[in-house]
Amino acid sequence: MTALQEWYTWLEPLREIAETAGERILEVYRSSDFAVEAKDDESPLTRADRAAHETIAAGLRRLTPDIPQLSxxxxxxxxxxxxxxxxxxxxxxxxxxREFIKRNGEFTVNIALIDNGRPVLGVVHAPDLATTWSAAAGERAYRFDSNGMQTIATRRAQSPLTVVVSRSHREAAIENILERLGEYHELSVGSSLKICRVAQGEADLYPRFGPTCEWDTGAAQCVLEAAGGRIMDIGLQQLRYNQKDSLLNPDFIAVGDVDYDWQRLVSALNWEQR
Structure with missing residues (x-):
């Protein structure tokens, strides 16, 4: 069995681990009457974080005891x-x-297997939406919801572009980009669901010019790439992981249509001079 074949056998138990962690989150989310400004040792948010972390860590130790974890x-x-x-x-x-605090349901559990800087397995689970996206490198991407399992795929870029923007993080740089795009459709979503919306063909572009960490994007990047898309930095190089001391991502764009002339768009928007 090749490494890729072995990884693929982990995808179903990985989805089960993510969904079990989601159940732990919902136990806190649905039983607490809360308004949280930031994480602290007593907040429902912190309790949900820790419960999910402990569930995932234990599940992964059982599945792959020799593979380290970065959470x-x-x-x-x-x-x-x-x-x-x-x-x-x-x-x-x-x-x-912020989506957890606002109780709008747009929060996720993200688990990715990174191999030599590249996400090769990815599961994104949205507990309150009862929806999960999963993928393995070299395979198709899937969505699981009340209708069962469906294959998902990106779409060819459409004019005007549909742009996904963060529901809670709206940087000035994004406003400038949207102004320069001219006509466009906007889709506001929270968490890594933004990348999943591109992966399932509901949007063309998700630009992010603000701080994100590698664990924010790894799982969804695997789903997007299996669905036919790509995440790239502003030099149009594929986003890679564990390549530097910091765990912060560079500014990036998530795109569905890899054949679209994103270089022309990058140049027109003058992103490097913003």
Whole structure:
């Protein structure tokens, strides 16, 4: 069995781990009457984060005891140690802090397997929406919801473009980009659901020019690439992982149609001079 074949056998148990973590989050989310400004040791948000992290960490240890884990809620791991890993699990137990606080349901559990800087397995689970996206490199991307399992795919770019924007993080740079696009359709979504919307052919472009961490994007990037799209930095290079000391992503765009002239758009928007 090749490595890719073995990874693919992990996809279903990985989805089960993410969905079990989602159940732990919903136990807190639906039982608490809360308004949280930031994480603290007593907040429902922190309890949900930790419950999801512990569920995922234990599940992955059972599935792959020899593969290290890098989680937003886990121990700090120095760059020298991280850079020695050929592959590892990249985890955001609860992505979409502001959406959780607003109780709009647009938060996710993100789990990715990173191999030599590339996401090769990815599961994004939206607990309150009862929807999961999953993919393996070299395979198709899937969505699981009340209608069962469906194959998803990106679409050819349509004019005017449909642009996904963050529901809670609206940087001035994004406003400038939208102004320069001229006519466009806007879709506001929270958490890594933005990338999933591109992956399932509902949008053409998601630009992000603000701070994100690698665990925010790894799982959804795998789904998007399996669906036919790509995440690229402003030099149009594919986003890669564990390549530097920091875990912060560069500015990036997530696109559905890889054959569209994104270079022309980048040049027209003058992003590097913004």
């Amino acid at each position: 937003e809620e886990g121990d700090d791991i120095d760059a020298v140690t991280r850079r020695s890993w050929n592959n590892y699990w990249l985890i955001d137990p609860l992505d979409g802090t």
